[in-house]
Every structure is written in C-alpha cells, then in structure tokens.
Amino acid sequence: MYQILSRVAMDLRYTEQEQTFRAELRAWLADVLPSVAPEPHRDDWKNRRVWDTGWQRMLFDAGYAGINWPKEYGGRGATPTEHLIFLEETERMRAPYVGMNFVGLLHAGPTLVAEASTEQKAHHLPSILKGDHVWCQGFSEPNAGSDLASLQCRAIRDGDDYVITGQKIWTSFAHIADYCEMLVRTDTEVPKHRGITWLILPMDAKGMDIRPLRTMEGSTEFCEVFFDEVRVPVANRVGDENDGWRVAMVTLSFERGTAFVSEMLQSMELVRDLADLAKKVTRNGSAAWDDTGLRRDIAHLSGELDALWSLTKRNISEAQRTGFVGVGGNVFKLAYSELRQRLGELSLRLLDRASLSLDDVHELPTGKHVHGRIHALSIGIAAGTSQVQRNIVAERTLGLPKDR
Amino acid sequence: MDFWRTQDQEALQDGIRSFCQGRFPIESLQPIEATGGRLDRAAWRDLAGVGVFSLRHDGFSITDSALVFEELGRALIPGPLTATYLAATHLRTVLEGADSGERIVGLAQVAEPVTMAEHLLDLDSLLILQGDSIAVVDPNSVPTQVVERPLDPLTPVHVMLSATGGEIVATGDVVRQWCREGAVLTAAMQVGASFAAIDLAVEYAKGREQFGRPIGAFQAVKHMAADMLVKAEVARAATYAAAVNLDGNGDDDLDRAVSVAKMLAGDAALFCGKIGIQIHGGMGFTWEVNAQRYWKRAVVLDTHYGNSEMHADALAGSM
Ligand SMILES: Cc1cc2nc3c(=O)[nH]c(=O)nc-3n(C[C@H](O)[C@H](O)[C@H](O)COP(=O)(O)OP(=O)(O)OC[C@H]3O[C@@H](n4cnc5c(N)ncnc54)[C@H](O)[C@@H]3O)c2cc1C
Numbered sequence: 001m002y003q004i005l006s007r008v009a010m011d012l013r014y015t016e017q018e019q020t021f022r023a024e025l026r027a028w029l030a031d032v033l034p035s036v037a038p039e040p041h042r043d044d045w046k047n048r049r050v051w052d053t054g055w056q057r058m059l060f061d062a063g064y065a066g067i068n069w070p071k072e073y074g075g076r077g078a079t080p081t082e083h084l085i086f087l088e089e090t091e092r093m094r095a096p097y098v099g100m101n102f103v104g105l106l107h108a109g110p111t112l113v114a115e116a117s118t119e120q121k122a123h124h125l126p127s128i129l130k131g132d133h134v135w136c137q138g139f140s141e142p143n144a145g146s147d148l149a150s151l152q153c154r155a156i157r158d159g160d161d162y163v164i165t166g167q168k169i170w171t172s173f174a175h176i177a178d179y180c181e182m183l184v185r186t187d188t189e190v191p192k193h194r195g196i197t198w199l200i201l202p203m204d205a206k207g208m209d210i211r212p213l214r215t216m217e218g219s220t221e222f223c224e225v226f227f228d229e230v231r232v233p234v235a236n237r238v239g240d241e242n243d244g245w246r247v248a249m250v251t252l253s254f255e256r257g258t259a260f261v262s263e264m265l266q267s268m269e270l271v272r273d274l275a276d277l278a279k280k281v282t283r284n285g286s287a288a289w290d291d292t293g294l295r296r297d298i299a300h301l302s303g304e305l306d307a308l309w310s311l312t313k314r315n316i317s318e319a320q321r322t323g324f325v326g327v328g329g330n331v332f333k334l335a336y337s338e339l340r341q342r343l344g345e346l347s348l349r350l351l352d353r354a355s356l357s358l359d360d361v362h363e364l365p366t367g368k369h370v371h372g373r374i375h376a377l378s379i380g381i382a383a384g385t386s387q388v389q390r391n392i393v394a395e396r397t398l399g400l401p402k403d404r
Numbered sequence: 405m406d407f408w409r410t411q412d413q414e415a416l417q418d419g420i421r422s423f424c425q426g427r428f429p430i431e432s433l434q435p436i437e438a439t440g441g442r443l444d445r446a447a448w449r450d451l452a453g454v455g456v457f458s459l460r461h462d463g464f465s466i467t468d469s470a471l472v473f474e475e476l477g478r479a480l481i482p483g484p485l486t487a488t489y490l491a492a493t494h495l496r497t498v499l500e501g502a503d504s505g506e507r508i509v510g511l512a513q514v515a516e517p518v519t520m521a522e523h524l525l526d527l528d529s530l531l532i533l534q535g536d537s538i539a540v541v542d543p544n545s546v547p548t549q550v551v552e553r554p555l556d557p558l559t560p561v562h563v564m565l566s567a568t569g570g571e572i573v574a575t576g577d578v579v580r581q582w583c584r585e586g587a588v589l590t591a592a593m594q595v596g597a598s599f600a601a602i603d604l605a606v607e608y609a610k611g612r613e614q615f616g617r618p619i620g621a622f623q624a625v626k627h628m629a630a631d632m633l634v635k636a637e638v639a640r641a642a643t644y645a646a647a648v649n650l651d652g653n654g655d656d657d658l659d660r661a662v663s664v665a666k667m668l669a670g671d672a673a674l675f676c677g678k679i680g681i682q683i684h685g686g687m688g689f690t691w692e693v694n695a696q697r698y699w700k701r702a703v704v705l706d707t708h709y710g711n712s713e714m715h716a717d718a719l720a721g722s723m
Binding site (some may be wrong): 140143145146147150169170212214215216218231280281282283284293294326341345348349351352353354355356357358359361362364370377378380382386387390393403 | 551615717
C-alpha cells in the first residue's frame with residue numbers, strides 16, 4: 001500500500017504571501033492607471049515608444065520592473081507564480097502591455113543576466129529596466145527561419161571588432177530599437193550549431209539599412225535589416241565565440257511558461273465580448289445568441305481558455321519546481337494557436353459584412369475582432385511554426401524517429 | 405450521366421484563363437490597392453469584350469458561366485462581377501449597358517449587423533436586395549459612410565446608413581433565381597480562389613528550402629497542401645452540381661444544391677487562404693506576398709449571398 005507522506009496537496013489557491021502581493025499590486029495599479037495616457041495608434045511608432053517606455057519607467061519607480069529578474073540585477077526576484085499574478089492583474093486592469101519592451105525584458109535581458117560579463121550587465125540591465133533602451137531580436141534570416149541554426153549573416157574578426165555582412169528579417173521593432181540581440185555566423189567550417197556567436201548590436205552602428213516590411217494588415221512592425229561591413233566591438237560579444245547557439249537557448253528556458261499569459265487573458269476578454277456582441281446582433285429576426293450552434297461554439301472556446309489557463313498554472317508550477325517548462329509549453333502554443341484560429345473564424349462569421357472593415361463599424365466594437373482574427377494567422381508561425389512544434393512534441397516527448 | 409467538362413467548356417475556360425492572365429496578371433493587384441481599389445473602366449470593358457457579362461444572352465449556360473467565374477475568382481479580379489453579370493442577364497432592358505461594360509452595377513444586400521456596399525465610388529447603378537425584392541438607386545444619392553481601412557484593399561466598402569427607397573426592379577421568382585445564381589457564381593469564384601491559393605502554396609513549397617530540403621518534402625507541409633486540395637475539389641463538385649441543376653440538367657432540389665455549394669466553397673476558400681499563409685511561414689504574413697490576398701477575398705466572398713453558416717442553417721431548415 002501507498003503511504004501518505006505529507007498533507008501537502010496540489011492546490012490552486014494562492015498563498016497568503018501571494019495574495020498580499022496581488023493586493024498591493026492592485027492598489028498601486030488603481031492609483032496610477034488613471035494618469036496613464038490613452039494608447040497611441042498601432043502605427044504611431046514615435047508615441048508608442050514613449051507610451052511603452054513611459055509605463056516601464058513607472059513600473060521601475062514602483063519596484064515592479066523586471067518582476068522575474070534576480071534582485072541583484074535590479075529585478076524584483078519574484079517567483080513564477082508572482083509573475084503570473086503580475087501579468088494577470090496588469091491585464092485585467094488594462095494596464096499597458098509590455099509592448100516593445102518585450103525583447104529587452106523577456107529575452108535579451110534574461111540572456112544578459114545569465115551569460116553576460118559584469119561590465120555588460122552593469123551597462124545594459126538598468127537601462128532595460130528603466131525603459132531607457134528598447135531591444136529587438138535579430139535571429140531569423142531569409143534562409144534561416146524554422147532552420148534557425150543555418151543562419152548565414154557573417155561576422156569576421158578584425159582586431160577588436162567583428163565586421164558583419166549579411167541580412168536579418170522579421171526583426172520586430174528594429175526601426176525603433178536601440179540595441180539588438182543578434183546571432184551571427186563566426187565559423188563556416190563546423191557543424192551549423194557550433195559556428196554561431198551572440199552579439200549586442202547598437203542599432204546606430206554604421207553600415208546598416210533598416211527597411212520596414214508591411215504585414216498583411218498594412219502595419220510596419222517588423223523589418224528587414226541589411227548589414228554592410230558593420231563594425232561591432234568584440235567587447236559586445238556575450239559568451240564565447242561560436243558558443244552563441246547555447247547562449248540563445250539558455251534564454252528560452254527563462255521564459256518559463258509566461259510568454260502568452262497577457263495574450264491569453266486578452267483572448268478570454270475577446271470571447272466574452274463576442275458573446276455580448278452575439279446578444280446584440282440579430283439574425284433571422286432574433287438575437288444571434290439564440291442560435292444554439294453559435295452559443296455552443298463560443299462556450300467551447302471559453303471553456304478551452306479556462307483549461308489553457310489551468311495548463312499555464314501547471315507549466316508555471318513545473319518551472320517553479322524544476323526550473324524549466326517541459327512539453328506543456330509546446331502543448332500550450334499548439335492548442336492556443338489552433339483555438340485562436342477558430343475564435344477568429346467564429347467572430348468573422350458573426351460579424352458577417354461588418355468584418356470587411358479593420359475598424360469599428362457603426363459603434364459596434366468589431367475592429368478588435370477583425371484585428372484579432374488577422375493576428376491569429378501569425379500565432380502558428382511566429383516563434384516556431386505549429387509544424388515545427390509538432391515535430392518537437394513527437395520527437396522529443398514521444399520519442400518518435402526523426403524524419404530529417 | 406456525364407458530369408465532366410465538354411470540349412467546348414474546356415476551350416471556354418482555358419480561353420478565359422489566358423485572358424485573365426494577360427489582362428489581370430496577379431502583379432497588377434498591388435498597384436490597384438494603392439489606388440484604394442478603384443476600378444479601371446478600360447479593363448472592365450475588356451471583361452465585357454470577352455463576353456463575361458453577356459454569357460447568357462450569347463447562349464451560354466449557368467454551368468458555362470460558373471466555369472468562367474471560377475477563372476475570375478482564380479485571378480482575384482476586383483469589382484462587382486456577379487451583380488453586373490446578373491443585371492445584364494435579368495435586367496437587360498432596365499439597366500442597359502451592363503453587358504457591354506458601360507454600366508457597372510453593384511448590389512448591396514440588406515443585412516445584420518450592417519449593410520455594406522462594395523466599390524460604391526465606381527458604380528453607375530446600385531441594386532439593393534431586401535427579402536425578395538431588388539430596387540435600383542443612384543449610388544451617389546444614398547447616405548453612406550466610407551470604411552477607411554477595408555479588410556480587403558481590393559474591395560473598398562461603404563456602410564449604408566439607409567437602404568430604403570429606389571425603384572423596385574425585380575421581385576419574387578426573379579429575385580429567388582437571382583440569389584441562386586449569385587450564390588453559385590460566387591461559389592465558383594471561391595473555388596477558383598481556392599485553387600489559386602493551392603497553386604501558389606505548392607509552388608512555394610517546391611522552391612523554399614529549410615533543413616537542406618524543399619519544405620514540400622516535409623510530410624506536415626504535404627498534408628496541409630493535400631488537405632487544401634481535398635476541400636477545393638469537394639467544393640468544386642458541389643458547385644458544378646448546383647450549376648448543372650440550375651440549368652435544368654439535374655433532378656436535385658435546387659435550393660439544397662445551391663446551399664451545399666455556397667457552404668462548401670466558402671469553407672474551402674477560407675481554409676485554402678489560411679493554410680496558404682501557413683505554408684508560406686513569415687512570408688505569408690506580409691503584404692508583398694499574395695497568399696494573404698486569397699484569404700482576404702475569401703472573407704469578402706463568404707459574405708455574398710449568405711455566408712457558409714447561413715447556408716448550413718438553410719439546409720437544416722429543409723431537413
Ligand atoms: C509576426 C511575426 C513576428 C516575428 N518576429 C521576429 C523577431 O522579432 N525576430 C526574429 O528573429 N524573428 C521573428 N519572426 C520570425 C519567425 O520566427 C519565423 O517566421 C518562423 O520561425 C518561421 O520561419 P520562416 O518564416 O522562415 O518559415 P519557414 O521555416 O520557411 O516555414 C515555411 C513552412 O514550412 C514549414 N516547415 C519548415 N520546416 C519544417 C519541418 N522541419 N517540418 C515540417 N514543416 C516545416 C513551416 O511550418 C511553414 O509552414 C517573426 C515572425 C512573425 C510572423
């Protein structure tokens with residue numbers, strides 16, 4: 001027979017300490033949010049930067065910047081659960097989202113924390129936390145997307161500099177960033193993963209050409225970046241030469257299951273909003289909401305989002321226990337991408353002709369649903385396509401043979 | 405029973421396809437977007453010149469028309485194609501010049517939650533479809549509000565603030581037939597757009613390499629492409645069947661056949677649009693690449709003559 005070893009059980013309730021954290025955060029948000037200006041238009045880059053970084057500064061001054069970063073580097077040293085609570089509360093109270101501070105706070109910053117030299121940390125970490133510097137991520141290239149390790153952008157050592165020639169693509173916010181976390185090819189003779197180096201690139205370096213790319217929605221959030229003999233000091237290298245792949249992968253484990261929390265809470269809001277809209281819109285003389293099929297589809301989405309919220313809590317608890325998220329992270333992204341496609345399809349069908357406008361029509365709050373539908377088309381592509389995610393699940397978790 | 409294109413039909417369809425490739429090459433779409441989706445009257449007259457709007461008076465059947473409209477959909481030709489065709493077919497005397505391309509006719513169906521008119525600025529006549537009557541109004545006289553950023557930049561839209569008035573030009577059976585034909589021709593365009601999205605995705609999957617081989621060599625990509633084809637072929641069968649029935653060469657219930665076609669063609673076009681983007685990876689999400697144009701047009705066409713769900717409701721209602 002099994003023996004009960006302790007009274008500890010799985011528990012969805014928050015500890016007293018976590019509840020105090022939440023209450024204090026809530027009070028602070030209630031206090032400061034009224035003074036935050038309305039969100040600038042999606043393509044008003046100048047003001048978006050001011051808005052995003054201004055919010056970051058407010059977080060910093062209140063001690064909430066870098067919530068999950070270690071205390072010694074200016075972060076709050078919060079647990080993953082507290083990070084979750086932070087994301088939940090800020091989203092529920094409609095505080096600004098991390099926005100263009102995303103790469104700095106959640107990707108480049110944590111990489112620097114783990115791998116950078118003392119001088120590099122001292123120089124960059126405080127400015128990320130204060131919102132002084134915006135970072136972007138220059139990993140993908142035209143010929144290195146899913147197969148990121150095959151990247152070709154070349155860096156050749158010349159004295160105290162690396163001289164970079166090549167191209168990056170899909171670099172979100174490159175046109176407004178101050179720094180870029182960049183992967184370059186420093187050795188072409190070795191297997192692809194072993195000849196990559198991680199560099200800090202100042203975005204005002206000479207020899208760069210940054211060209212915004214238009215998304216299918218017509219906005220310019222990502223760019224192509226061309227490098228023609230761009231000089232970056234060797235002192236900007238993080239980790240050893242040719243050890244950049246490992247450095248980049250270290251960061252992925254930092255993410256610890258929280259990357260999609262805000263998005264997912266927004267999705268819950270979208271679903272609730274869709275239900276409200278269905279009660280207002282009429283079809284065949286009665287409210288669309290009277291349609292059992294539609295109601296059931298909306299209920300499905302709503303229930304699935306609850307389940308994904310539970311999955312998120314599991315992933316975060318796993319990270320808290322073991323330090324990293326296992327297959328749950330891939331499962332989350334796969335289920336979430338598919339769910340968002342269905343949510344988008346459903347909302348367009350409900351909006352019918354109103355879906356032909358990207359903006360609200362006739363005081364009906366339709367714009368966010370149309371934008372949400374288009375955004376959903378990118379979730380299964382960005383940060384690892386759904387096909388690649390499935391390969392990872394099948395090969396790494398299920399142990400099926402590789403087909404490559 | 406012989407449910408396969410005749411030689412004449414093959415020649416007709418191939419002819420229209422090469423006309424579209426020459427006169428409306430896919431590269432010509434981006435410049436049109438830059439104009440706010442304005443129609444080019446000379447191009448419209450050329451469409452009329454090859455007989456697109458006068459097919460029925462020239463002795464062609466609804467099935468022949470569906471084959472032609474499949475090609476128009478494949479080429480993503482913008483403009484009120486079905487409305488002008490139907491006006492030339494059913495309102496020849498009232499709306500003179502629709503068949504010759506001199507009169508561009510649009511149609512707005514009164515709908516919930518909003519009624520929208522497409523291509524309003526280029527219309528010579530606007531038809532308003534409400535219940536089982538069609539009225540004609542002067543497009544300049546109706547109170548409207550422009551949509552600043554249309555989902556499909558090739559389909560500019562205006563919200564109609566009022567959709568009443570005008571002279572009633574068709575009622576009853578004519579309107580019912582109009583709607584059936586409109587749904588089937590729209591379904592044909594959706595089928596054409598689906599196949600074009602497949603062609604583009606397949607071409608990309610053959611050329612794009614990752615991990616040292618064409619992405620089309622990965623089964624995940626092959627299966628996505630095959631699924632697109634399955635949807636499109638099933639929808640094509642349903643669409644041709646509806647057209648053949650409308651021509652009187654079948655014994656199926658007409659409304660049922662039409663709803664099956666519109667429902668499946670709508671689903672196929674949206675599916676092929678979406679998966680076409682996915683196969684293109686990040687490229688699929690860019691303005692430059694045409695993958696997203698097929699998806700956007702699929703969204704627009706789904707709202708014509710009843711979306712997929714409405715036709716499913718109609719089918720349920722008849723069961
Ligand atoms: C909105 C958005 C923002 C982005 N932001 C950034 C950014 O800031 N910085 C950055 O560096 N990158 C960014 N990216 C790039 C993103 O990481 C890549 O688009 C993604 O990794 C896919 O690469 P790809 O576009 O080259 O597609 P490809 O790799 O060419 O994929 C094309 C198709 O092939 C499939 N495929 C590829 N390999 C396999 C395989 N082995 N098995 C099965 N199927 C396969 C894919 O699933 C896809 O359907 C962004 C992308 C988007 C859409």
